[in-house]
Amino acid sequence: MNMQTGMKLSVAETALCEAYDHAIGELPGDGAVLAARDVLISDFKDAGLPTRRVEAWHYTDLKALLRAVPAFDPAASAAKVGPLVEGATVLSVVNGVADSRASAEGVTLRTFADALADGTAAEGLTARDSDDTIGRINGAFVRDGFVLDFPAGTELEAPLEIQAIQNAGQTHTRFPATFGANTKATVIERYLAVSDNAALVTSVSDISLADGAEITWIIFQGQGLADTHLGQIRITLGTDAKLRLYVINAGGKLVRQEIHVVVAGEGSDLILRGINLLGGETHNDVTFTVGHNVPNTTSTEVIRNVIFDRARGVFQGQIRVAPDAQKTDAKMSCNTLLLSDEADFSAKPELEIFADDVQCGHGATVIDIDHVQLFYLMARGIPENKARAMLVNAFVAEIVEELEDEPLVEALEGVIAAWLEKHA
Amino acid sequence: MLEIKNLHARIAEDGTEIIRGLNLTVKAGEVAAIMGPNGSGKSTLSYILAGREDYEVTEGEILYNGESILELDPSERAAKGIFLAFQYPVEIPGVATMQFLKVAMNEQRKARGEAELTTPDFMRRVKESAAELKIAPEMLRRPLNVGFSGGEKKRAEILQMSLLEPKLCILDETDSGLDIDALKIVADGVNALRSPDRAVVVITHYQRLLDYIVPDTVHVLYKGQVIKSGDKTLAHELEANGYADIIDAAA
Numbered sequence: 001m002n003m004q005t006g007m008k009l010s011v012a013e014t015a016l017c018e019a020y021d022h023a024i025g026e027l028p029g030d031g032a033v034l035a036a037r038d039v040l041i042s043d044f045k046d047a048g049l050p051t052r053r054v055e056a057w058h059y060t061d062l063k064a065l066l067r068a069v070p071a072f073d074p075a076a077s078a079a080k081v082g083p084l085v086e087g088a089t090v091l092s093v094v095n096g097v098a099d100s101r102a103s104a105e106g107v108t109l110r111t112f113a114d115a116l117a118d119g120t121a122a123e124g125l126t127a128r129d130s131d132d133t134i135g136r137i138n139g140a141f142v143r144d145g146f147v148l149d150f151p152a153g154t155e156l157e158a159p160l161e162i163q164a165i166q167n168a169g170q171t172h173t174r175f176p177a178t179f180g181a182n183t184k185a186t187v188i189e190r191y192l193a194v195s196d197n198a199a200l201v202t203s204v205s206d207i208s209l210a211d212g213a214e215i216t217w218i219i220f221q222g223q224g225l226a227d228t229h230l231g232q233i234r235i236t237l238g239t240d241a242k243l244r245l246y247v248i249n250a251g252g253k254l255v256r257q258e259i260h261v262v263v264a265g266e267g268s269d270l271i272l273r274g275i276n277l278l279g280g281e282t283h284n285d286v287t288f289t290v291g292h293n294v295p296n297t298t299s300t301e302v303i304r305n306v307i308f309d310r311a312r313g314v315f316q317g318q319i320r321v322a323p324d325a326q327k328t329d330a331k332m333s334c335n336t337l338l339l340s341d342e343a344d345f346s347a348k349p350e351l352e353i354f355a356d357d358v359q360c361g362h363g364a365t366v367i368d369i370d371h372v373q374l375f376y377l378m379a380r381g382i383p384e385n386k387a388r389a390m391l392v393n394a395f396v397a398e399i400v401e402e403l404e405d406e407p408l409v410e411a412l413e414g415v416i417a418a419w420l421e422k423h424a
Numbered sequence: 425m426l427e428i429k430n431l432h433a434r435i436a437e438d439g440t441e442i443i444r445g446l447n448l449t450v451k452a453g454e455v456a457a458i459m460g461p462n463g464s465g466k467s468t469l470s471y472i473l474a475g476r477e478d479y480e481v482t483e484g485e486i487l488y489n490g491e492s493i494l495e496l497d498p499s500e501r502a503a504k505g506i507f508l509a510f511q512y513p514v515e516i517p518g519v520a521t522m523q524f525l526k527v528a529m530n531e532q533r534k535a536r537g538e539a540e541l542t543t544p545d546f547m548r549r550v551k552e553s554a555a556e557l558k559i560a561p562e563m564l565r566r567p568l569n570v571g572f573s574g575g576e577k578k579r580a581e582i583l584q585m586s587l588l589e590p591k592l593c594i595l596d597e598t599d600s601g602l603d604i605d606a607l608k609i610v611a612d613g614v615n616a617l618r619s620p621d622r623a624v625v626v627i628t629h630y631q632r633l634l635d636y637i638v639p640d641t642v643h644v645l646y647k648g649q650v651i652k653s654g655d656k657t658l659a660h661e662l663e664a665n666g667y668a669d670i671i672d673a674a675a
Contacts, residue, residue, distance in 0.1 A: 371477070376514035377524075379474045380584060381502035381532035390527070394518025394567075401518070 013048050015069040017041070019170065020140055023072055027143055028113045032122035040127060041140040049133060056131040059314040059346045060285040065254050066228060070198045073169025078194040083161045084220065085411045088188065091146050093164040096171030098144045106154045112145030112174045121147075124176065124206055134232045134258060138172050138202040145173035145203070148187075152180030152210065159186040159408065166223075168197035175205040181238075182212040186408065189217065191231075193224035193251065202230040209241035211265060216244045216403070220415070223252035225280060232258040237297075239265030244403070248412070249284050250277040250419045261290040263297045263325075273399045274303035277416065278311035278343070279423040285314040292321045292328040292358075301332040304396050307343040308423050317362065318350040325355050332362040337369070337395050389420055425623045426450040426473075426592055431484035432648075433472050442468045442479070444648035450592075450641075453620040457634055457659060458627045460645035461667050466627045467511060469645070470596040473625075474508040475501050488592065503535035505591030509581040509598050516568040521580070524568050525550060529587060553586045557613050574601035582613040593617065593624045599633035611636030631663035644670055 009017065020041045027037070049066060050057035073095075080092045091109070092099040098111040115121035125142070127135040146162060162175055175189060191201065201223060209215055223229045229252045237243060249255055261270055270290065278284050290299055305313045319330045334347045349362035369391050377387035393416065400412045426449065433443040442465045450456045460466050472479050473486065475498035486493055493501055516524075530540040541549070554564060557579045569577055578598055585593055595614065599607055614624065614637050626637055634642075634656065642658040643650045644667070651674035652658065662670070 373514050373516050375474075375476050375498060376510065376516070377519075377528075378498035379476075379502055379508055379510075380524075380528040381499050381535065381588065382528055383499045383531060383535075384497065386527070386531065387499070390519055390524075391516070394516060396518070398518040398567075 007048060010049065010063055012066045012069045013063075015071070016137065017045055019069065019072060023141065027116075027141070029116035029119065029121065032119050033116050033125065036122050036125035037140045040125065040136045043127065044133070044136045044140065047130070047133075050131060054131055056287070056316075057133070059316070059348070060256055060283065062133060062256070065283055068198070069200050070169050073167075076167040076169050076197075078165045078167040080163060080165055081192065083159075083163070084188055084190055084415070085159050085161070085407050087407075088159040088161040090161045090163050093144065093146075093162065093173055095166050095169070096143055096173055098146055098173075102146070104160055106150070106156055107160065108149040108151065110147050112147055112176075113143065115147050116142070121174075124174070128234070128260065134202060134230045134256065135204060137230065138174070138204045138232070141170065141172040141202070142174050142204070143172055145175050148175065148177040150177070150179045150183045150185060152182060154180065154183045154185065156185040159188055161188040161190055163190050163192070164201075164203065165192045165194060166199050166201060167193070167195050168199050170200045171202075173203045175203065177205065177207050179207070179209045179213040179215055181210040183210070184214050186216040186405070187218070188220065190220045190222070191229065192222050193227055196224045196226055198226040199224065200228045204232045204234070206234045208236040209238055209243055209268075211239040211241065213238065214242045216246070216405075218246040219248065219257065221249045221251055221255065221257065222415070223255070225251075225253060227252045228254040230256050232260070235259070235261045237261065237263050237265055237268040237270060240267040241265055242269045242271075244271045244273070246273045246275070246403070247286060248275045248277075248416075249286070250415065252282060252284065254283050256285040256287065259286070259288045261288075261299075263290060263292045263299065264294060266294050266296045268297050270299035272299070272301040273402065274301075274315070275396045275399060275416070276303070276305040276313055277396075277419050277423070278305065278313050279308040280311060281309070282311045284311070285316070287314075287316040289318040290320070290330070292319070292325040292330060294322075295324065295326045295328070297325065298329040300330070302399060303334040304399055305334070305336040305345055306339065306392055306396060306420075307336065307345060308339050310340070310342045312343070313345040314348075315346075316348045316350070318352070319360055319362070321353045321355050321358050321360065323354040326357045328355060328358040328360065330358070330360045334364040335395075336364075336366045337392060338366050339369075339392070393417060393420055425452045425489060426625070427485075427487040429485045429487070431472075431486065432482045433468065433479050434482060436478055436480045441482075442648055443472065445484070446645075446649055448643060448650055450623045450625060452623055454641060455618065455624045455626065455637060455639045457639035457642045458625060458645055459629070459642060459659065459662060462629075464645045465648040466645055467596055470508055470594050470627055473506065473594055474498055499531070500535070502588075502590075503532045507585050507588060507590030507593050509578075509585055509593070509595045511597040511600060513569045513572075513577040513581055515570045517570050519568045521564045521566060521568050522550070525584065525587060528584070532588060549587060553583055556616070557583050557586075558609055559583055575603065575606040578602055578610055579606065579613075582610050586613060586617060591622055593622065594627070595624065596627045597629060598626070599628055599630065607633065608636060631659050634659045646671055646674065
C-alpha cells in the first residue's frame, strides 16, 4: 500500500532520487545488491524524508531541516591526517572511497566495495523498520567502507582508527565489524571534513561482539559547518561481552547519530557515553535504543551536552526490558550545560519494562555554570573567561577520564579543548 | 595594607544587611585575628574581601595598599595578592588539581607581567610545598578537592596559598574540622609565610588556632561591626568569659 502517492517531493527528496538515477550505474554490486538498493530507494520515494509527525523523528524534522543535498562530487579530494592517538593503525577512507591496500595486523580486512561487488553485502542492505531513513538512504547509495573481522582471541595493542575524511559532495559508507570470542580492541571511527563545502555523509556500522569480547568503540564526528551527517551503529552483544561505546559529536550542521543495541547474551555490559559539543546553528540528534532481551545484563548511559549560540540538541533514549530479562540493571542520564539563552535541548527518555525484577532509571538535568565553582577558580587568579572554559571542559572531561587509557584520554581531551577554545 | 572604612554590605539576592559600618586596619607584617559569635558577619567579610558577587557593598570603602578594590573582580584581586583560604573549599570534578595549580600560578604571573613557570620549575615548587604540608602525591592526582577529607581540603588551601605567595592572606575558619595534628601542620604552613611585607587575617571561632598562629591584634565582630579590638590577651579573655560581657559593654 502506498499512502504517499502524489506526495510532492521536497528539493532534497528530489535531489536524492535523481542522484540515485545518476549514480546507480557506477555503484558497486549487481544482482541481489542492486535489487536491495532498488527496494530501499523505492521505499524512500514512497515515504519521503520523515517529518515531526513520525515519532522517531519528532525532534528532528528531517524534511524541514534538510533543505538541499549536494550532488556527488567525484573530483573532491582530501589528504588523510595523522591518527587521533599516536601509534594507531589507520584505515583510511577518503571522500567515501576506502584504501584498498589498507591492512591491520590481527584483523581480517576487506573493503565494503568488494563485499558489494561479490554480493555478500546484500544481506545487510535493509532498513531496520519503516522509519529507518538513515538505513534506506545509506543502503541505496553505499559505495565503500571496510568489513572488519576480528578472529576469536585477538587482542589489539594499538587502537584501530577508521578515518573517514571528506571534502564535498556525498559519501555513503559502511563499517561492519565482527568481534570473535574474547577479543580485546579499541576502534575509533573518526569523521572529519577538510573544508566548509556542504557535504552529505551517511554511515552505518553493524557490530557484533561474541562471548567475552571486551571492546572500546569511539565515534568521533567532526564534520564541517555546512555538513549533514547521518550515522547509525547497530550492535549485538553476546554472553559476558563488554562494550564501551563513546559517541562524540563536535561538528556538522545537521547531525543524527543513531545507536541501536540488542543485548542478547547473559552477563553482558554496555557502557554508552555521549559528548555533544554544539555551537552556531547546529542541530544535533543522538537517538539511542537498547533492548535487554536476556536476564542478568547491565547498561549505563551518560550523555553530556554543551550548547552555545543558537544550537539545538536532541537526545532520545529508549530502554526496553523483555519479559524474561530479569535482573536487568539499566541507568540512563542526560546532563546539559546550556550556555546561551537561544540554545535549546530536548531530552526524551523512554522506559519499556516488561520484567518485574529489574533496576532501571533515567534522569535529565539542564544546568548553567556553577557560580560557586566559578568564584573559587577566579579567587585563585584565573580570569573569568578562562575559568568558565575550565568548568565547561570539566563537565565533559569527567566522562572522558572514565576511559582510563592515558593516550586516548589525552587525545580526546585535546580535541575537546580545541573545540571549546574555538567556540567559548 | 588593608583599610576597611565604614563598610556596609548586604546579600544581593534579598537585601539583608550583614556588614553594618565596619572599620578595620591591618598593617603589613601583622597577623590580625577576627573573632565573633555565629552570624556576626565573619565569613561574609571574607567573601566581600575576595570579591564574591553574592554580596553588595552599599557604603564605605575597602582600600588595599591605598587603592580601592571594590571595582575589581575576584581574579584581579587575587592577581594583586589577595588570597582567601575557604572555610568550605569547593569540589570541582573534572579539573585536575595539578592543572588547576599551574593555571592559577601562571595566570597570576601573566597578570603581573611576569614570565610563566616552566613545567620542571612548577613541579619542583609543588613537590616542596606539598611535602612540607604532608600532602601525599596521590592527593594531587585527584580532581580538585574531590574525595578529599575535611583536613585534606584545608591543607590543600594552605598549599595553594604557599604556592601563590599572596600579600594579604585571609583564613576563613581554617581550623574547623581539623584534628590537633592537622591543625599544627596548617599553622606551621601559615607561620612559614609570615613576613614583614605580608599580612594575615585569621577568622576563627575559637582561641585554639591562635595558640599556634599567634596574632598581633584581635578584633571582635558582632552584628557586622568591630566592637572591640585588642592584643592577643583579648582572645584569651574571650575564651574564658565568652562574648556576652563585651557585647553588653558595647551596647
